[in-house]
Each structure stands twice: as C-alpha cells, then as structure tokens.
Amino acid sequence: MKKILTTASILASSLSFADVTRYIFEVPAATREERTYIANFGFALDEVQSDRVFISGTSYDRDLLNRSGLKFIERKYQDRWEKADVKAGTYRSYNSVVASLQNLASNHPEIASYMVLGKSFEGRDQPMLRISGVNPGQAESAKTPAILYQGCHHAREHLSVEVPLRFAEYLINNYASNESVKNLVDHREIFIAPIVNPDGFFFDYTNGISGKNWRKNRHPNSGGSMGVDLNRNYGFGWGGGGASDDPNNDTYRGPSSFSEIEIQNVRDFVKSKRHRMNSVMDFHSFSELILYPWGYQYDDISNAKDVQVYNKMAHQMASWNNYTAEQASDLYIASGVSVDYFYGELGMTAFTFELSPNSMFGGGFYLSPSKIESVFTSNLKPMLYMLEYADNPARVLTESVPSWLLNNLDQKTIKTASYEDLIEK
Numbered sequence: 037m038k039k040i041l042t043t044a045s046i047l048a049s050s051l052s053f054a055d056v057t058r059y060i061f062e063v064p065a066a067t068r069e070e071r072t073y074i075a076n077f078g079f080a081l082d083e084v085q086s087d088r089v090f091i092s093g094t095s096y097d098r099d100l101l102n103r104s105g106l107k108f109i110e111r112k113y114q115d116r117w118e119k120a121d122v123k124a125g126t127y128r129s130y131n132s133v134v135a136s137l138q139n140l141a142s143n144h145p146e147i148a149s150y151m152v153l154g155k156s157f158e159g160r161d162q163p164m165l166r167i168s169g170v171n172p173g174q175a176e177s178a179k180t181p182a183i184l185y186q187g188c189h190h191a192r193e194h195l196s197v198e199v200p201l202r203f204a205e206y207l208i209n210n211y212a213s214n215e216s217v218k219n220l221v222d223h224r225e226i227f228i229a230p231i232v233n234p235d236g237f238f239f240d241y242t243n244g245i246s247g248k249n250w251r252k253n254r255h256p257n258s259g260g261s262m263g264v265d266l267n268r269n270y271g272f273g274w275g276g277g278g279a280s281d282d283p284n285n286d287t288y289r290g291p292s293s294f295s296e297i298e299i300q301n302v303r304d305f306v307k308s309k310r311h312r313m314n315s316v317m318d319f320h321s322f323s324e325l326i327l328y329p330w331g332y333q334y335d336d337i338s339n340a341k342d343v344q345v346y347n348k349m350a351h352q353m354a355s356w357n358n359y360t361a362e363q364a365s366d367l368y369i370a371s372g373v374s375v376d377y378f379y380g381e382l383g384m385t386a387f388t389f390e391l392s393p394n395s396m397f398g399g400g401f402y403l404s405p406s407k408i409e410s411v412f413t414s415n416l417k418p419m420l421y422m423l424e425y426a427d428n429p430a431r432v433l434t435e436s437v438p439s440w441l442l443n444n445l446d447q448k449t450i451k452t453a454s455y456e457d458l459i460e461k
C-alpha cells in the first residue's frame with residue numbers, strides 16, 4: 037500500500053510539472069531560408085549551427101514541431117547551473133541588481149544617478165543608471181553625446197544583465213584612476229538599463245542556481261497564455277517573419293507594435309534623447325555574435341555609408357571578443373527587433389550582442405556564474421569602443437582606433453562587486 041501511494045504521489049507531482057520539463061530539439065537546417073521557415077512557426081532558434089538549429093522548449097514545442105511536419109531529434113536538456121558554481125559567484129537577483137545600481141549612485145553621486153526607464157506591467161522599475169561627469173542640465177545645453185546599453189529583453193538571459201551592470205561598475209570604479217575612462221565619462225552621458233524585462237527576469241530567477249527558461253514578459257494574453265516576446269514588439273517591420281502571431285509561442289510579437297509597456301518605455305526614453313543619442317548596445321545571450329540590421333529582411337542596408345560603418349565597427353569589436361559579426365538576418369528573419377527600430381526608424385547605430393557561450397551544450401542560457409567575469413572582460417573593449425564613438429559612429433571610417441583601446445587595458449583596475457553578499461538567502 038505504501039509503495040502504491042508513493043508511486044501515485046510521484047505520478048501526481050510529475051504530472052503537475054509536466055508542462056515545464058525542458059527538452060532540446062535539434063532540427064536540420066542549412067540555409068537562412070530554411071532557418072526562417074522554422075522560425076516562422078513561432079520557435080525561438082536558440083542556437084544556429086551550419087547544418088542544424090537547436091530549440092530549447094517544452095512538450096508544447098514538441099507538439100508544435102509535430103504539427104509543423106518538421107523533422108527533429110529530441111535531446112536531454114542540460115544547461116543547469118551546478119550548485120557548486122554558486123561558490124564562484126552568482127547571477128544577481130532583481131533586487132540585488134536594483135540595490136547594486138542604487139549603491140553605485142549613492143556612493144558616487146558626482147557621476148552616477150539611479151533612474152528608471154519606466155515601470156513594467158507588474159509595476160517593477162526598469163532600473164537604469166545614468167553615468168556622466170556632466171550634470172543633466174549641462175548635458176542638454178551642451179548637447180553631450182548620449183548612449184544606451186540595454187540588457188535582458190529576454191528573461192532567461194541573465195548574463196545580459198551582468199555584463200552591462202559590470203560595465204557600470206567598471207566605469208565608476210576606474211573614473212578616478214584611469215584617464216581614458218575619465219575622459220569618456222566627462223564627455224558622454226551614459227545610460228545603462230540592464231533589465232528591460234523585470235517581470236520576466238524576476239519570474240525566471242531561482243536563487244542564483246537555475247532558471248525556468250522563461251523568455252517573454254509576464255503580460256497575460258487573452259486565451260490564457262502568458263507573455264510577449266519583447267524583442268519582437270518594436271514598431272519597425274513589426275508583424276513580419278520570425279515573430280509569431282500565436283500567443284502560445286515563445287516569439288509571440290504581441291497584438292500590435294509597441295503593445296508592451298516595457299518597450300513603450302524604451303521607445304519613449306530613446307526618442308527623448310535621440311537629438312544627441314546615436315548609439316545603442318543591446319545585450320542578449322547566447323551564441324557569441326555581433327548582429328546589426330536588418331533582422332526583418334534579407335536585403336542589406338541600402339545606405340552605403342551606413343553599411344561601411346556597421347561593417348567596420350562590427351569587425352573591430354569582433355577582433356576583441358572573437359564573436360562572429362554578421363547581419364542579423366543572415367541567421368534567420370526576425371521582425372520587430374530593437375536594432376531594426378533604432379536604425380530603421382531613428383537612424384541610430386545599434387548592435388545586438390549575443391554573449392557567451394557559443395553553444396547550448398556549453399551552458400546555454402545558464403552559463404556557469406564562474407564565467408561571468410571573463411565574458412565581461414572580453415566585451416569591455418567593445419563597450420568602450422561604442423562609448424568612444426558615441427558622438428558620431430561614422431568617425432570610424434576616417435579615424436583610427438585610439439591607441440589606449442588597442443593597448444592592453446590594465447586588468448588589475450577592473451573592480452567589480454563582491455558576490456558573497458549578493459546571494460539571496
């Protein structure tokens with residue numbers, strides 16, 4: 037009797053969790069057209085290889101693959117943080133990120149202030165740090181060049197929070213001692229918004245050990261499903277390929293362009309600064325890619341000079357982090373994405389960085405926390421480079437990269453927070 041009860045209780049518990057069990061689906065695809073065909077069913081293509089793509093999903097996605105008639109292989113889901121990794125540090129929780137930004141501001145009021153992009157659907161701050169040696173009024177009258185670093189459109193991409201956050205810490209901690217950093221901070225207005233999607237991030241975060249593999253925000257859809265893909269909700273090319281109209285899907289684009297409050301807030305902030313903000317860096321994970329427009333169509337950017345700027349910048353940055361630089365649609369079509377809006381609608385220079393690792397089987401969305409520091413370090417020069425050219429990215433066509441950026445940065449000056457205090461008890 038006891039045994040039967042135990043079996044029954046195991047069955048009940050496995051049934052109640054059946055909908056969140058994760059799988060990796062491997063689907064053959066060798067061209068961007070084949071990948072776009074797959075993406076158009078509403079899948080998030082989490083990893084692209086030369087002859088196949090990988091999708092991390094649930095039984096829902098398996099059913100969708102079956103209904104789509106696509107051939108696929110099912111693999112065991114592996115990307116979980118090990119408990120032991122927490123000793124090496126942790127990914128910060130929502131509250132820890134907000135506290136980190138607020139502490140930076142209160143400890144360095146001369147150059148840092150805490151702001152918000154706005155409030156999320158569930159009412160959380162979309163936290164942001166302003167870093168500048170110029171006060172806000174002066175920045176406006178002097179037309180100080182501004183730049184935005186964003187992270188975490190997608191809830192499970194915790195590394196995309198840590199990298200811009202550590203960049204804020206780097207700039208502030210090195211301001212007094214590093215002349216190049218001081219010069220940039222004193223002549224730029226830097227906005228770092230590491231969590232565009234606070235509700236999704238909060239939902240996905242599980243004590244720094246593992247996540248729920250959530251991608252979208254937490255806005256309930258009519259029909260009972262949850263969430264919109266915030267990087268399919270921007271209003272340039274919205275409603276095209278690689279963005280689902282089915283609310284159940286991971287790449288659901290929302291009922292209309294800019295339907296989501298989180299993306300309305302990004303749009304309104306950037307537009308308010310656009311007269312002196314030329315550049316955006318948008319962090320995601322994973323795959324080790326530097327992507328530039330277009331995402332929504334295969335055609336190249338038609339403006340020849342802009343193509344040159346994008347190519348030059350992307351390849352220069354790739355020389356530092358060894359990522360692959362390419363037009364986003366070379367992977368597959370994805371519409372309603374941030375960089376298309378920033379470039380196509382607002383004429384800005386905008387990059388998407390897909391951070392480490394390069395594979396689902398090397399940690400995927402839940403790369404070991406022990407790797408955060410090295411991923412940050414390998415992307416530091418690209419972030420500083422974007423900052424250097426934030427006044428006019430087209431300068432890269434006529435001027436050589438400053439020698440301080442080509443030389444080794446003094447690694448010893450990179451100081452980041454102690455993580456022991458940041459693990460949520």
Ligand SMILES: [Zn+2]
Nearest residue numbers: 190193320321
């Ligand atoms: Zn992403």
